[in-house]
Amino acid sequence: MxxxxxxxxxxxxxxxxxxxxxxxxxxxxxxxxxxxxxxxAFNKADYFSFPLEGLSFRWFQEMIVNTEYRSSIMNSLKLASIAAVLSLLISVPAAIALRRSSGKLAETVLLAPLFFPLVIWSLGLLQFYGMIGLSGSFLSLVLAHTVMITPFILRIVVQSLREMNPKLEEAASSLGAGRWTTFRRITLPLIMPGLLVGAIFGFLMSFTDVTLTMFISSSGSSTFPVRVYSEQRSEGLNQIVLAWSAIITLIIFILSLIGERFARWSRYF
Missing domain, CATH: 1.20.5 (Single alpha-helices involved in coiled-coils or other helix-helix interfaces)
Structure with a gap:
């Protein structure tokens, strides 16, 4: 019992x-x-409704045909890609310099935008662009997004450098390798997972941003999130938007799984 x-x-x-x-x-x-x-997104109805009236790929077909949404998607992709690359080019040398100098004050200043309210910063940036005559251009968007995502990417790159064994670089130097050779052959391969994680994270931040882009962008350079937000307020939810959103969600989900599986990118946050 x-x-x-x-x-x-x-x-x-x-x-x-x-x-x-x-x-x-x-x-x-x-x-x-x-x-x-x-x-x-697979609903065949002409408007948002749940439960579904039936399954259909109609909105995915119209998603491909609609040039306005396709143009906004291309604007978002181009903006996020350029901003992510520029941010990486800034973050890598900045992280290396911070690591060598161990300057806490400099690191605090560089990471300070992490704590700034985005709306207030966007307003100040809009006024600054107006003073120097840069308002409404694609360049102004690129610069704004680069500044916005750089602290996040910098934090990930700094963490990657801190996890690396410094004795490997010392061994390369003792064998006669110069700084550039040591960086190219030792440092860069070791921190590459962190760079990829930072680039993807920065790209997604830029791609999905609404607040900053609404203040800075002009009507001719509208990104996909801003277009969706504006239409939602004036015309309601469009089924084509849901189709695009389903595709974007699926891509982000796959990237998250790959990043966690091969780079364990959750350890950087």
Missing amino acids: SRPMAPGRVSMLLLRMVHRFLVWLAFLFVLAPMLLMVLV
């Missing part, structure tokens, strides 16, 4: 079950809006 479980073990078992239930509930709360959006 089996012995009854002790009251302490029963309490621990119940707490574990409640904890597991709350964890799954939190996951569902986070993922439900994205899953609903992807599902509704």
Whole structure:
């Protein structure tokens, strides 16, 4: 005859079950809006509705044909790509300099934009652009996005350098390698996962930004998130937007899985 479980073990078992239930509930709360959006993208109705009236690929076909949305997507891709590359070119030498000097004040100044309210900073940047005659241009957007994402990428690159064993660089130097050779053959390959994570993270931040872009962009250089936000306020939700959003969500989800699987990029945040 089996012995009854002790009251302490029963309490621990119940707490574990409640904890597991709350964890799954939190996951569902986070993922439900994205899953609903992807599902509704296959709705054949002319407007947003749930439950679905039927399954159809109609909006994905119209997504490809519609030139206005395609143009805004291309603007977002071009802007995010250029900003991510420029930010990497700034962050890598800055991170190396911070590592060699161990300057906490300089690091604090470079990472300070992480804590600035984006709306206030956007207003100040808009006034500054007006003073120097740079308002409304694509260059102004590139510079603004580069400044916005650089602190985030810099933080990831700095973390990558701190995780690297400095004795490997010292060994290369003792064998006669110069600074550039040591960086190219030793440092760069070791921090490459961090650079890729930083580039992807910065790209996604720039691609999905609404607040800063709304202040800086002109009507001719509207990005996809800004276009979606503006139409949502004036005309309501467009089914083509849901189709594009489903594709973007799927791509980001795949990138997240690949990044976590091969680079364990969660350790950088």
